[in-house]
Amino acid sequence: MTVWGAAAVDEAVAGGAGVVHVGTRDVVTPLARERARELGVEIVVGSPAPPSAAARGARPAAPAQVRPLPDPAAVSARLGSAPRPVRPPSGALYRRGAPTGRSSRRSSAPPGRGAPGGRVGRVVVVGAGNVGMIAAMRLADADAFDEVVLVDIDEGRAAGIALDLTHTAALSGFTTRVRGVGTVEEAGRADYVVLTAGRPRTPGMSRSDLIATNAEIVGDVASRLARTSPDAVLVVVTNPLDEMTQHAWVSSGFPAQRVVGMAGVLDTARFQALASLAGAGPAEVVGAWALGSHGEEMVVPLSQATADGRPILERVGPADLDATVDRTRGSGAEVVGLLRSGSAFMAPGTSAARMVLAMVADRGEVMPAAVLADGSYGIRDVYVGLPARLGRGGVQGIVELDLRPAELAALREAAERIRERLGALAATPT
Template structure:
């Protein structure tokens, strides 16, 4: 990344719906940035969100928050794209494809016009498809365009396992990989609690029906968004906190390992589609995927997940 063009204290958010505004609020509270640009097709909405969040600044750290346009994003270190149609009750993330690809066809060319040198973080759903689309439409290096992927799903898995085992979820080490959606995979073969294999830790806590518990917890994670949408019509707090975590890894150059959605280049026989796999994330975006050992069944499920996404993308050629 050409750092002479980049202001690492500045962030842009495109889309001021539930997810965009919640992310803006979360990032304001983080103190990571001193400038935030909000963009929405409805400029009055962006202005309203900027004003509302700004009124809380006396309780936080100094920051400039305003509604802007694409020219204001030129020197931002990060552009977070949350713009897109909302997932309705009974609708899958893949059902949103046509509507949201059309929206991206209007957004990405505007970003290209300003000769943007920073990182594009895709949050809109279906995130894996839209990350792939953003890479193709922008022509930017793939390390600079990636999605929030299964960072939130992984947090849900850790939370559920923590609840199940009555242990701090931060001590749980496990990943959801593949699609952020119905074909996602809980990589149980690598899961552990502070280095202790998961099954052994479960037995230590009095749980012995491993297969039954694994299926129940994986299903709970996969269906969490549907359950939340059914009750309150949208999910936004969890993903806003996931966005904040990814931004921390980038801005602070943490080299954190996160399951973001990035372009696969032959790993596990998968190419040409963005999928979530653990990767090192820092100031230059995606540094590298990490050598993540999964069992044969998980690898087969990952390839199946990729095939599902590739088929959907093929039906929606750019």
Template sequence: MKKITIVGSGRVGESTAHNLAKAELCREIMLIDIKEGMPQGTALDIQESAPIFEFDTKLSGSNDLAAMADSQMVIVTAGVPRKPGMSRSDVLDTNLAVIDGIVDAMLKVAPQAMLLMVTNPVDVLTYAVAKRSRWPRNRVFGMAGVLDSARMASFIAMETGFSVKDISAMVLGGHGDTMVPMTRYTTINGIPIAHFMSDDRIERIVKRTREGGAEILSLRKTGSAYDAPAAAVASMVDAISRNRRQILPAVAMLEGEYGLEDICMGVPVVFGERGLERVIELPLSDAEAEEFRRSAEHVRADLARLRG
């Protein structure tokens, strides 16, 4: 890609920018934030690491959304983060107003760009962007499943002692307490985790995966996770920028898959140069389908607030 814009230069935005620059996934990164001097300072700080990490990506910052002009992708990390005791849904109303302004600016200066939503509640805000922009689903998607799956894989590695390089995890559903860790599709070097772990141990990992973000938030007290989310974003951008046609779990608008329509949920998708190229529909057991349905109901409850 030639240019990627990151709206929001807080911890997630900054870490994302550094990951993209080090991997040279684009020629130019624009950081945008409403705080005067913050995106400019962040961009300069990262730029000064270029000789050490040996990247030629150019970074700059702005307080004007018009600076996203000519971007091939816009990554949205802007918004109010949740505090200890808050759910991702609690920040919906505030963050929706922020997202609407970003989409309106994109429609004017970057109407052909893809949008990758990171701000929470990511399922609902991805839906809001899709409806406000009226772009096809290949250009509007959200980050959640890659992060949740990485957390699950990390916990499995911690629990078993096996190399995390051999662990492949899959998490579907909404990004929250009702997410659906797919233990049946989670393997260690191709071997189902049930071969190595008891049901009780697996259930503990499922619970910890669902509470992964809250665990970090409760430990830090004043800030939520940013390194793992930024790494997840970078993996999605890598798949698109390098046309890998890689299967990753992401928030996508469903058009009949899994029996659902007009809702954004975490599902496995194929990412390539056109963005989200297709949704992969996994066969679900009755229990898995019921969990997925409950997760969808939770997302629809927030969508009702959106429509109201």
């Protein structure tokens, strides 16, 4: 087996080749695939040339049977323009060469400096708990913003974390200013807001158990943000995620494209990591989508799941895959149980930052997110996890995957369960 990196693609172009032939057991890194797309190089499987020759840069002989690497999903975008190719997202959230907005001395074309949208003024993270702290750290380290502001009712905690994070500027190489304040009004007008404020889960508590308590917090913050930052894009992280995202949309009065929930990116990353443990290969080569709700009605359509561009079932058996999906659904509770106090924060905080950075980059990246359904998949007028194309102004459109009937039915069922919980929330006295 040979691992093919971006250098192999560059060598092929330098040698005048428009095709890179790889063996059926070879691994092609995500960065190599991105490089191939940039240069218009085709990657095909089935070369009879020995891996050692390919690794030395020699052009392989014509294969006996050559077929293109399969596209993981047949998609169509509801954007009013020709659809762009869509891949399941990679787990390499901050891999070398990915659009993370690193400073100019570490990357020649970061999203914050030279990307289509350019550097952004201010991102506000509401909630200086563990999730907010990690999100702020990732956003500051990306160096795509003039300022990151942490907001918390415990102003001392927000200010302390901000100062501690500021002390890492020389270590991480960022120039972004970091502040901590007690109110969203003190934070100032924001371009993006990450809303993490709310009560976390404790062992034995479901996400739905938080709905009444956190609805009061989210509603208050969203309405105040609407007055302070009327043009901001709001990324909701507070649980129960789907319901709180819709509640924030209603409370803020923002257009739906500027209110989006972070769930699918986190759940997809969890599936990728767990599939890797089950034998699918490195997490970054696993492609998948986690859709539906951020909870028991999560839908991971295995028809779309791949490992290094091949159907994942070629590497992981059906029983192990089903077990992986089940563990993905319960991963949040698993972490809560192990911690015994508090809930997951490393992956959620990183996922929220990843979504904001994708929007700042403004490259139309497609990511699974909680968005207001527009009739796609036969679902309308409820926030549910769907593949969404993200840009500088938020959600640009919903992308439809070619799901199997059972997967589509499960997705619609998830939307109905969310709708029922929203009805219960509306009936709850305030």
